[in-house]
Amino acid sequence: MFRFFFLLVVITGATALNDYWYALYGCHPPSSLRARAELTGFDNDRDFNGAVTNEDIDKDVIAYDYNGDTTRTYEWETVFHWRCRYGWSEDYGGYFHNLLDQNNDGVWTAADFGRPFSVTGELFRKMQIDRFRKYCADRNNKPQDCWKLQSESNLDNFGNFSLPMNYYF
Numbered sequence: 334m335f336r337f338f339f340l341l342v343v344i345t346g347a348t349a350l351n352d353y354w355y356a357l358y359g360c361h362p363p364s365s366l367r368a369r370a371e372l373t374g375f376d377n378d379r380d381f382n383g384a385v386t387n388e389d390i391d392k393d394v395i396a397y398d399y400n401g402d403t404t405r406t407y408e409w410e411t412v413f414h415w416r417c418r419y420g421w422s423e424d425y426g427g428y429f430h431n432l433l434d435q436n437n438d439g440v441w442t443a444a445d446f447g448r449p450f451s452v453t454g455e456l457f458r459k460m461q462i463d464r465f466r467k468y469c470a471d472r473n474n475k476p477q478d479c480w481k482l483q484s485e486s487n488l489d490n491f492g493n494f495s496l497p498m499n500y501y502f
Contacts, residue, residue, distance in 0.1 A: 365485060366482070369419045371458060371491070378455060384452065384454060385452055386454075397410045408427055425477075445476055
């Protein structure tokens with residue numbers, strides 16, 4: 334009887350209380366799409382110069398390391414980071430990981446980030462929203478949070494680079 338009860342608790346916890354598990358880990362991501370894009374832009378401009386470059390992204394990807402292997406980022410690490418830090422769904426985290434996995438080997442390595450990259454902070458944040466729009470369109474607007482694309486305003490104009498609202502160090 335105890336085994337059955339324990340199994341029931343584990344299954345229920347793994348499915349129905351998924352968000353609760355993330356909160357126990359210390360995850361308190363923003364809920365609005367604009368705040369998610371702002372936070373992503375903030376995290377990726379590591380030298381605070383208003384632009385996002387390869388060097389900034391290399392430093393940001395270190396934050397995705399949950400298993401101690403800083404040379405490889407697995408899909409589960411990307412999914413967890415994007416769910417915990419930014420509030421994106423697990424499906425979207427996997428989608429994002431696969432987009433940047435240029436050689437389709439299932440992990441991010443230096444080989445996946447070899448192309449030169451440099452954009453303004455504003456464009457980088459807009460790219461986050463545009464990527465989410467494409468994700469929702471590819472899935473007929475069914476995934477979690479796609480409805481926010483219609484309900485939130487001013488998702489195309491971020492202005493000058495700034496710290497995310499309500500972000501504390």
